[in-house]
Each structure stands twice: as structure tokens, then as C-alpha cells.
Amino acid sequence: MSTPIYLDNSATTPIDPAVLDAMLPFLREQFGNPASSTHAWGRSASRAVEQARAEVARLVGAEARDIVWTSGATESNNLAIKGAALAAQKRGRHLVTVQTEHKAVLDTMQWLERQGFEVTCLAPRKNGLLDAEAFRAALRPDTVLASVMLVNNEIGVIQDVAALGAICRANGTLFHVDAAQATGKVAIDLAQWPVDIMSLTAHKTYGPKGIGALYVRRAPQVRLECQMHGGGHERGLRSGTLATHQIVGMGAAFRIAGELMATEVPQLRALRDRFWSKLKDLPGVILNGDMEKRIANNLNISLDIPNCDSLVTTLTDIAVSSTSACSTGGVSHVLQALGSDAGVAGNSIRITVGRFNTMEEIDRAADYLRQKIEDCRAGRLAA
Structure with missing residues (x-):
């Protein structure tokens, strides 16, 4: 990319x-x-x-x-x-x-x-x-x-x-x-x-x-x-x-927003769900928050995987939000309030799709993140 x-x-x-x-x-x-x-x-x-x-x-x-x-x-x-x-x-x-x-x-x-x-x-x-x-x-x-x-x-x-x-x-x-x-x-x-x-x-x-x-x-x-x-x-x-x-x-x-909402929300949900479908079978990938009572474009995951603290710093090909414990943002107070331990709460990734994203972008981005997670688990993580 x-x-x-x-x-x-x-x-x-x-x-x-x-x-x-x-x-x-x-x-x-x-x-x-x-x-x-x-x-x-x-x-x-x-x-x-x-x-x-x-x-x-x-x-x-x-x-x-x-x-x-x-x-x-x-x-x-x-x-x-x-x-x-x-x-x-x-x-x-x-x-x-x-x-x-x-x-x-x-x-x-x-x-x-x-x-x-x-x-x-x-x-x-x-x-x-x-x-x-x-x-x-x-x-x-x-x-x-x-x-x-x-x-x-x-x-x-x-x-x-x-x-x-x-x-x-x-x-x-x-x-x-x-x-x-x-x-x-x-x-x-x-x-x-x-x-x-x-x-x-x-x-x-x-x-x-x-x-x-x-x-x-x-x-x-x-x-x-x-x-x-x-x-x-x-x-x-x-x-x-x-x-x-x-x-x-x-x-x-x-x-x-008012003019587009009826058609845009289902489109965002389709993009978000496509992204999640490519990650949800991976061991150690945890979905944060209720999936039904949730806005259509949001996906928030934590990685309960050893030696993955530095993963978010290697995600150069996608722009996402992270709460890596090694970042200046520190541990997510939201995830801690949900009962996550500091290690998991401090190693989360928020993916939020938008109006100008395409399904082709979602496929490329999800495949990229999946490979990074698999590399992390195998101990071969590199930028």
C-alpha cells in the first residue's frame, strides 16, 4: 500500500x-x-x-x-x-x-x-x-x-x-x-x-x-x-x-447527514461487518462493547496475545486509533471500566469506517491487519 x-x-x-x-x-x-x-x-x-x-x-x-x-x-x-x-x-x-x-x-x-x-x-x-x-x-x-x-x-x-x-x-x-x-x-x-x-x-x-x-x-x-x-x-x-x-x-x-443517513448507515455497517468477518476467528482477538446496540461504523478490538505490545506501532499502512500501553495515550479508561485488565485494555485498536471508504479498501486493510496479528503471534512482527 x-x-x-x-x-x-x-x-x-x-x-x-x-x-x-x-x-x-x-x-x-x-x-x-x-x-x-x-x-x-x-x-x-x-x-x-x-x-x-x-x-x-x-x-x-x-x-x-x-x-x-x-x-x-x-x-x-x-x-x-x-x-x-x-x-x-x-x-x-x-x-x-x-x-x-x-x-x-x-x-x-x-x-x-x-x-x-x-x-x-x-x-x-x-x-x-x-x-x-x-x-x-x-x-x-x-x-x-x-x-x-x-x-x-x-x-x-x-x-x-x-x-x-x-x-x-x-x-x-x-x-x-x-x-x-x-x-x-x-x-x-x-x-x-x-x-x-x-x-x-x-x-x-x-x-x-x-x-x-x-x-x-x-x-x-x-x-x-x-x-x-x-x-x-x-x-x-x-x-x-x-x-x-x-x-x-x-x-x-x-x-x-440527514439526507444520506437512511442509505449511509447500512453501507457503513456492511463495511464494518466485512472487516470484522476477517478478524473474528483469530485467537486472542476480543471484541469490546455490545455489537447490536452499537453505531454502524465502529469496531473496537483488544489483543490478548503475548508480545503484541508493539503491534500498533507497525501499522503504517492503515490509520486507526490505538491505546497501546507504550503510547502516550496509555491505558483506555473505557475498557478498564468494562472490566478489562490493564494489559488487554492497553492493547486495543479502534477501527471506524467512513463515508469515503470502499469495500476494496476494507478488504485490503483487514487482510493487512490480520497478517500483522498472525505475525505478532508467530514472533516475526516487523514494521
């Missing part, structure tokens, strides 16, 4: 050419500040921002007025969790989350612990899914916020956030969902789901990096404490000049 095959679409996706085409005019002739309503450049930018807001809202079944622009899912998670906790702290200071959440959630929860909040961090079942009754039991009268991701960024499992949200609603607890990995792969309906706050991002859905959004329910209104001050933009929740070109890109990416 001369060019590595890209199979790391949960880390980021390539931008869709149609998204780039939509963005370019707002880097050239339509460069106005959307807050400048006194002239045509500003009004044009403002219209584009509001159109993109509607496109983002449409994909997740929300009202456009409920969408707040941010710089990405990390900022959205910070605004959601810190903002909700600080706004509600007179009512209670207890928070609930899950051990397998993204670090943007877990680290934010740890920061709140240092501010005097109490955090309950639940363990999932071995398949990565959260037990609803354990979740219910963790909620208390002083629990002001619970945060559970819709799709796990490492193992791709899909949590039943509609059921979990109903439990929160019955307890009077705000419910935040990190949906960064879900858009375009899971049908989201915020008009029906009992979710109060949802984090979104563009670059996992073939849009640009550096732009995201936060759904904040307005009926009845969810109160958040602003985390970025200086201008009162975005309903006073997120100050700063809006990056029109990035916002237009996110809107276009979400519009395209």
Missing part, C-alpha cells in the same frame, strides 16, 4: 467537498460579522448563521432557537455541565455520570468536585451499556444534573438516553447528553426525547473542526451559568464573534 487507508473516522472525518464549497464564499466575498446589522455584509452573514442553526436543529429534532454555537463538543460539554451545575447549586450539589464518558465530561466533573460538588460515577455493564436501575438508584433529591453520552467514542455503544432521560425527568434532574459521535449515525429526536441539554460537533460528521453547538431546552427553560463573557452573544450563553464560515460548514454537514 502506498497511501495509508484512513479508518479513524471517530477521531475526525474528512470534510465533505460539498461542505467546503458552502464555506468558501464566507471566507471570501461574504466576510461580514453577523452581529453587524447596519450593512449588507453583516446581514448576509446573519442570515447564513440562522439558516445553519435551522439545519443543525433539523437533524436532531430541535427548534432552531434552542441551538447555541460553540467551538466544539469539549466547550459544549463544559458549558452544559459547569453551567447547569453552577446555576442550580442552591438546589443541590450532586451530579451523576458514567465511568466511560469522554474526558471532556469526566475532567469537567472532577473540576466541579474541587468546587465542592459531589459526583457519582457509575460503572457500566461489561458490554458498555448502563443499567437503567443502577442509574435510577444513583439519583437523589439533591441531584441537579446527570450526564450520559449517546454514543461512546471508543467502543461505539449506544445508550438508551430516552429511557435515562425519563428517569431524570421523574426525579426533577436535568439531563445532559454528549452526542458528538452520534450525528448522522443515530436518529435523534429532541422533540420527543426527555433531554435538556445536548452537545454537538461538526468534525465527526464531515464538517470543519473548531465549531460545535449546544442544544439548550427553552420550554421550560434550562438555566445555565455563562462560562465565556464579553458581548452577550448567543442568548448571553456564549460570547464571541461568530465564525460564519465554520457555522455554515456545520449546517451543511448536518443537512447532508
Whole structure:
């Protein structure tokens, strides 16, 4: 293989050419500040921002007025969790989350612990899914916020956030969902789901990096404490000049995702399943996470094979995500939460196929990885 095959679409996706085409005019002739309503450049930018807001809202079944622009899912998670906790702290200071959440959630929860909040961090079942009754039991009268991701960024499992949200609603607890990995792969309906706050991002859905959004329910209104001050933009929740070109890109990416999802999800599943079919008979190859309640493009495996610690460093012909114990990433906290020992959890590979992968690429990549695993077992591993 001369060019590595890209199979790391949960880390980021390539931008869709149609998204780039939509963005370019707002880097050239339509460069106005959307807050400048006194002239045509500003009004044009403002219209584009509001159109993109509607496109983002449409994909997740929300009202456009409920969408707040941010710089990405990390900022959205910070605004959601810190903002909700600080706004509600007179009512209670207890928070609930899950051990397998993204670090943007877990680290934010740890920061709140240092501010005097109490955090309950639940363990999932071995398949990565959260037990609803354990979740219910963790909620208390002083629990002001619970945060559970819709799709796990490492193992791709899909949590039943509609059921979990109903439990929160019955307890009077705000419910935040990190949906960064879900858009375009899971049908989201915020008009029906009992979710109060949802984090979104563009670059996992073939849009640009550096732009995201936060759904904040307005009926009845969810109160958040602003985390970025200086201008009162975005309903006073997120100050700063809006990056029109990035916002237009996110809107276009979400519009395209909505148009393609019905056909694209089965195509992704076929690619993923083809890859897995070429590996699953190998001794020592372990599938991580539930295979049924899982997004269509995700495959996460661990290698319980002696002397395979260096395998991931030899995978020069495919681009995948790894948690090799010898890498700077260290051991996967997600796999450890599932009960994997440090050796296995530290030797995992995440393969995530995408819109632009072909079956021919999948066959070549899977055959390549299979040969590497067999070489590792035989003690003849080489780059």
C-alpha cells in the first residue's frame, strides 16, 4: 500500500467537498460579522448563521432557537455541565455520570468536585451499556444534573438516553447528553426525547473542526451559568464573534447527514461487518462493547496475545486509533471500566469506517491487519 487507508473516522472525518464549497464564499466575498446589522455584509452573514442553526436543529429534532454555537463538543460539554451545575447549586450539589464518558465530561466533573460538588460515577455493564436501575438508584433529591453520552467514542455503544432521560425527568434532574459521535449515525429526536441539554460537533460528521453547538431546552427553560463573557452573544450563553464560515460548514454537514443517513448507515455497517468477518476467528482477538446496540461504523478490538505490545506501532499502512500501553495515550479508561485488565485494555485498536471508504479498501486493510496479528503471534512482527 502506498497511501495509508484512513479508518479513524471517530477521531475526525474528512470534510465533505460539498461542505467546503458552502464555506468558501464566507471566507471570501461574504466576510461580514453577523452581529453587524447596519450593512449588507453583516446581514448576509446573519442570515447564513440562522439558516445553519435551522439545519443543525433539523437533524436532531430541535427548534432552531434552542441551538447555541460553540467551538466544539469539549466547550459544549463544559458549558452544559459547569453551567447547569453552577446555576442550580442552591438546589443541590450532586451530579451523576458514567465511568466511560469522554474526558471532556469526566475532567469537567472532577473540576466541579474541587468546587465542592459531589459526583457519582457509575460503572457500566461489561458490554458498555448502563443499567437503567443502577442509574435510577444513583439519583437523589439533591441531584441537579446527570450526564450520559449517546454514543461512546471508543467502543461505539449506544445508550438508551430516552429511557435515562425519563428517569431524570421523574426525579426533577436535568439531563445532559454528549452526542458528538452520534450525528448522522443515530436518529435523534429532541422533540420527543426527555433531554435538556445536548452537545454537538461538526468534525465527526464531515464538517470543519473548531465549531460545535449546544442544544439548550427553552420550554421550560434550562438555566445555565455563562462560562465565556464579553458581548452577550448567543442568548448571553456564549460570547464571541461568530465564525460564519465554520457555522455554515456545520449546517451543511448536518443537512447532508440527514439526507444520506437512511442509505449511509447500512453501507457503513456492511463495511464494518466485512472487516470484522476477517478478524473474528483469530485467537486472542476480543471484541469490546455490545455489537447490536452499537453505531454502524465502529469496531473496537483488544489483543490478548503475548508480545503484541508493539503491534500498533507497525501499522503504517492503515490509520486507526490505538491505546497501546507504550503510547502516550496509555491505558483506555473505557475498557478498564468494562472490566478489562490493564494489559488487554492497553492493547486495543479502534477501527471506524467512513463515508469515503470502499469495500476494496476494507478488504485490503483487514487482510493487512490480520497478517500483522498472525505475525505478532508467530514472533516475526516487523514494521
